[in-house]
Amino acid sequence: MxxxxxxxxxxxxxxxxxxxxxxxxxxxxxxxxxxxxxxxxxxxxxxxxxxxxxxxxxxxxxxxxxxxxxxxxxxxxxxxxxxxxxxxxxxxxxxxxxxxxxxxxxxxxxxxxxxxxxxxxxxxxxxxxxxxxxxxxxxxxxxxxxxxxxxxxxxxxxxxxxxxxxxxxxxxxxxxxxTQIVASKLLPEKFTMKELQTVYETVLGEELRRNNFQRKILALNTLERLEKFYDGSANKAPYLYRFADKK
Missing domain, CATH: 3.90.79.10 (Nucleoside Triphosphate Pyrophosphohydrolase)
Incomplete structure (x- = not known):
């Protein structure tokens, strides 16, 4: 051998x-x-x-x-x-x-x-x-x-x-x-805006303002808003999203 x-x-x-x-x-x-x-x-x-x-x-x-x-x-x-x-x-x-x-x-x-x-x-x-x-x-x-x-x-x-x-x-x-984020499959099919922002911040190596980030992302028209995500906490339930080309 x-x-x-x-x-x-x-x-x-x-x-x-x-x-x-x-x-x-x-x-x-x-x-x-x-x-x-x-x-x-x-x-x-x-x-x-x-x-x-x-x-x-x-x-x-x-x-x-x-x-x-x-x-x-x-x-x-x-x-x-x-x-x-x-x-x-x-x-x-x-x-x-x-x-x-x-x-x-x-x-x-x-x-x-x-x-x-x-x-x-x-x-x-x-x-x-x-x-x-x-x-x-x-x-x-x-x-x-x-x-x-x-x-x-x-x-x-x-x-x-x-x-x-x-x-x-x-x-x-x-x-x-x-384009990279959409194609990378780093996120589950359904995700919150916070989860998406975390990915962006990690790749860019910098912190982003939540309101500015959400405004920019929604303006791209690449996301489809879905139902709210309820996790049982007292916090306001965020919406779930998915990329528009994902079914």
């Missing part, structure tokens, strides 16, 4: 032997969620290295970019049909100079030519997603040994330019917050 280390070496060898990838193009997914009011991002740790990265991968020759991003997300989280936003292309000439692949291959005693495609310059297309992190059943890929959630303001040592990708992705989530 093969050990985990030998299986990993075999998987890594199969990856670098693949000739079906588009040259110099990759995708990286900044996958955000939140836990108890704290925004987090999903990261992977490389084997034998104290270095973390975003879930990412290469693009097959017969694969659209969007499909590649969805595949990478599924391989890392087992989540399907997740709303993904393509938000930026990262192409600085030195973005892959700290190429961890050389160290990984050396540690596994895998020899490849100096001009192998995995060592060459890569331009990566960034995708981001806001999801319910409790639904993620994550597992590591061929290059990684650990996968975990980290607070966006307390990141570990990152590979390549992935810290910049995370910050750009978070900015995109916040700018497109109305």
């Amino acid at each position: 093969k050990t985990d280390d030998s299986k990993n070496k075999q998987s890594l060898q199969e990856l670098i032997d693949t000739k079906d990838f588009v040259e110099h193009i990759s995708v990286d997914c900044a996958i955000f969620g939140f836990d108890e009011g704290i925004m987090k991002v999903l990261l992977l740790k490389y084997h034998d290295l104290d270095l973390w990265s975003l879930p990412g991968g290469f693009v097959f020759n017969d694969e659209d970019l969007d499909d590649a991003a969805s595949r990478v997300l599924y391989e890392r989280t087992l989540l399907k049909d997740v709303f993904l936003s393509q938000f930026h292309t990262f192409g600085k000439i030195d973005r892959t100079e700290n190429n961890v692949h050389r160290i990984l291959l050396k540690n596994k005693a895998i020899e490849v030519s100096k001009d192998h495609w995995i060592f060459q310059r890569f331009i990566t297309v960034g995708y981001c997603s806001l999801i319910d992190f409790t639904l993620v059943d994550s597992f590591p890929g061929a290059l990684n040994e650990t996968i975990a959630w980290f607070e966006v303001n307390k990141l570990p040592k990152m590979a390549f330019d992935h810290e910049e990708i995370i910050q750009r992705g978070l900015e995109h989530i916040r700018k497109d917050i109305d």
